[in-house]
Amino acid sequence: MSEFDELKYLTGFGNEHASADPRVPDALPVGQNSPQKCAHGLYAEQLSGTAFTAPRSQNQRSWLYRIRPSVIHRPFEAISENGSNWTNNFSSIPPNPNQYRWNPFPLPTKEGVTFVDNLYTVCGGGDVISRTGLAIHQFSCNASMEHTAMYNSDGDFLIVPQQGALEITTEFGRLLVNPQEIIVIPQGIRFSVAVRGPSRGYILEVYGTHFQLPDLGPIGANGLANARDFEAPVAWFEDLDVEYTIINKYQGAWFQAKQGHSPFDVVGWHGNYNPYKYDLRKFMVINTVSFDHCDPSIFTVLTAPSVKHGTAIADFVIFPPRWGCADNTFRPPYYHRNCMSEYMGLITGCYEAKEGGFKPGGGSLHSMMTPHGPDFNCFEMASNVDLKPQRVAEGTMSFMFESSLNMAITNWAINQNVDKDYYKDWQPLKKHFTLPK
Numbered sequence: 001m002s003e004f005d006e007l008k009y010l011t012g013f014g015n016e017h018a019s020a021d022p023r024v025p026d027a028l029p030v031g032q033n034s035p036q037k038c039a040h041g042l043y044a045e046q047l048s049g050t051a052f053t054a055p056r057s058q059n060q061r062s063w064l065y066r067i068r069p070s071v072i073h074r075p076f077e078a079i080s081e082n083g084s085n086w087t088n089n090f091s092s093i094p095p096n097p098n099q100y101r102w103n104p105f106p107l108p109t110k111e112g113v114t115f116v117d118n119l120y121t122v123c124g125g126g127d128v129i130s131r132t133g134l135a136i137h138q139f140s141c142n143a144s145m146e147h148t149a150m151y152n153s154d155g156d157f158l159i160v161p162q163q164g165a166l167e168i169t170t171e172f173g174r175l176l177v178n179p180q181e182i183i184v185i186p187q188g189i190r191f192s193v194a195v196r197g198p199s200r201g202y203i204l205e206v207y208g209t210h211f212q213l214p215d216l217g218p219i220g221a222n223g224l225a226n227a228r229d230f231e232a233p234v235a236w237f238e239d240l241d242v243e244y245t246i247i248n249k250y251q252g253a254w255f256q257a258k259q260g261h262s263p264f265d266v267v268g269w270h271g272n273y274n275p276y277k278y279d280l281r282k283f284m285v286i287n288t289v290s291f292d293h294c295d296p297s298i299f300t301v302l303t304a305p306s307v308k309h310g311t312a313i314a315d316f317v318i319f320p321p322r323w324g325c326a327d328n329t330f331r332p333p334y335y336h337r338n339c340m341s342e343y344m345g346l347i348t349g350c351y352e353a354k355e356g357g358f359k360p361g362g363g364s365l366h367s368m369m370t371p372h373g374p375d376f377n378c379f380e381m382a383s384n385v386d387l388k389p390q391r392v393a394e395g396t397m398s399f400m401f402e403s404s405l406n407m408a409i410t411n412w413a414i415n416q417n418v419d420k421d422y423y424k425d426w427q428p429l430k431k432h433f434t435l436p437k
Contacts, residue, residue, distance in 0.1 A: 002196075004165075004175075007233075007234075008234060009083045009233060009245040010232040011228055011230065011232070013228075013230040014227070017270060018268075019172075019173070020223060020235045020268035021267050026039055026040075027042060027065050027267040028065060028268045028370065031387060034046075035044070039065075042067065043065070044063060045064045045066060045070060047061065047271075049187060049273040050210075060210065060273040061272070061273050062172075063266045063269060064172075066171075066266045066267065068261055068265060072260075073257040074257050075257060075369060076258050077256060077257070079256050084122045084326050085410075086119050086121050087121050087150065087252065088121075088128040088251075090135075093408040095406075096408075098368050098423070099367075099370055100365045100409060100422065101357060101362065102362050102419065103359065103419055104200075104359050105138045105140055105363075105417065106140065107163075107198045108198070112142075113142050114141050114145045115145060115166075115193035119203070120137060120138045121137050122409070123135070123407040123408060123410065123413060124407060125341070126313070128251055128252045130156045130208075133207055133313065133405060134204065134304070135202070136205070136250050137202070138200065138201065139199075139200060139202075147242055148192060148244070148245045148246075149264070150190070150191065150247035150248070151188055151247075151397050152205070154207045154248045154250065155205050155208065156184060156205065156252070156304070157185045158205075158206075159201060159202075159203050159204070161177055161201040162202065162329055162347050163361065164197055164200065164202050165195070165196055165199070167195070167297060168191055169184065169264055169437050170192075171269075172186045172232070172233045172275055173232075173233025173234050174233055177277050182276060182277060182316075183192045183275060183276070183277040184276055184277075186210060186274070187294065190264075190431050204316060206304040206314050208248070209304045211303065212300040212302065212303060212304070213302065214302070214303045214315075221286050223285055224283065224299075225302070226282070227342070229278060229282045230295040231276060231278070231325075232276045233275065233328060235268050237264060237267060238260060238264050239262070239265060242260070242262065243260060244259050245257075262324075277346070278301070280397055281397075282348075283299075283318060283320055286298055287322055287409050288325075288329075291329050293329065293330070296400065296402075299319060299320075300316070300317050303315045307405060312376045312404060314402065317399060318395055318398070318399045318400065320396075321394050321397075324391075325390075332352055332378050333373060335371065335374070336373055338368065338369065340404055341365070341402065342402050343363060343365050343401040343402075344366075344400050345357055345362070348395070348408050349394075349395045350400045352396070357425065359422075364422070368406050369405070376427075376428040376429050
């Protein structure tokens with residue numbers, strides 16, 4: 001059993017947390033942020049996730065009390081090995097409106113592949129320079145990052161492990177993230193990923209915005225992803241004088257710098273800008289108990305809003321096990337054309353609207369206004385089944401990254417790992433229309 005299996009966490013979404021490593025319980029200053037001399041010879045460093053003048057209800061920042069300030073590193077140099085299948089530049093990619101489905105993302109065929117070595121961009125939209133947009137990536141790895149840390153200068157990562165637990169060390173502390181859990185690592189926070197074996201998953205990257213809980217409106221004060229179920233790390237540090245590589249994703253390009261100590265030397269911290277994780281199995285599902293099919297927004301876990309009220313740069317939506325009991329209703333997802341772009345992924349089980357070719361570790365993209373919906377077998381079954389209360393998606397966890405932006409599919413994603421027969425799922429659909437007599 002790893003130390004990560006015994007970790008304790010702080011709880012609550014967006015809370016003002018305060019944590020000190022138990023080895024140095026008095027690491028945090030009392031009544032101020034930046035004393036003339038910090039306790040135990042620590043340095044005070046602020047990490048800002050929003051502008052200083054952002055409204056207080058939206059302002060995000062944390063104070064870190066660390067053995068050395070993060071400014072101690074040698075100059076950054078451009079690196080290219082991470083960029084072969086990665087991009088944040090979607091402006092030059094030709095448009096493609098077709099429905100796309102991908103087979104499960106391959107695991108590495110050679111040893112020693114770390115999280116940062118094998119990041120693969122599927123699609124995205126917007127612009128990383130002006131900081132409005134998103135990108136969808138996948139990762140697969142079989143080795144831990146040794147004396148290496150990375151951070152994303154461009155935006156936030158929402159990581160969805162599909163196979164294999166991730167032991168994630170951050171400046172704020174450590175988190176164990178299993179399949180059917182997610183972790184959000186906000187912009188600028190340094191982290192390292194260790195694995196216990198072959199691992200893969202999905203990444204939703206947003207820039208120019210942060211994830212927040214969706215408003216509940218008439219649902220009331222409780223429901224969906226409850227704030228108390230989000231978990232943040234407690235402070236933990238290592239005091240290592242060893243050569244460390246710091247990898248920085250900046251304006252969509254990759255850089256690295258060397259430094260002579262571990263970046264995970266934060267002895268204590270306080271604030272509301274920190275990594276956090278969430279167990280998707282704790283989601284409180286709300287659905288119809290009378291008739292018709294609720295829109296999938298009812299399954300939103302987190303949303304990254306745009307400047308247009310009610311419209312997201314990205315929504316993270318899940319389809320967990322639940323009861324289906326609607327009367328006189330076609331219960332699977334309806335046929336749909338959407339002003340949003342929809343990327344689907346499957347963590348485990350079998351997605352009810354496509355029980356054949358959609359497999360765990362795979363994905364699909366239904367672009368803006370591209371028709372999609374249940375396949376032939378699903379339609380015929382759901383149209384004729386005897387309607388009784390039944391469990392839906394038992395043993396399954398699927399999700400959707402939905403965006404108000406157009407998505408461009410990368411050249412390699414168009415040609416690699418593609419299910420070229422996806423369109424055939426709908427070809428057998430029959431004409432049932434009959435004129436009234």
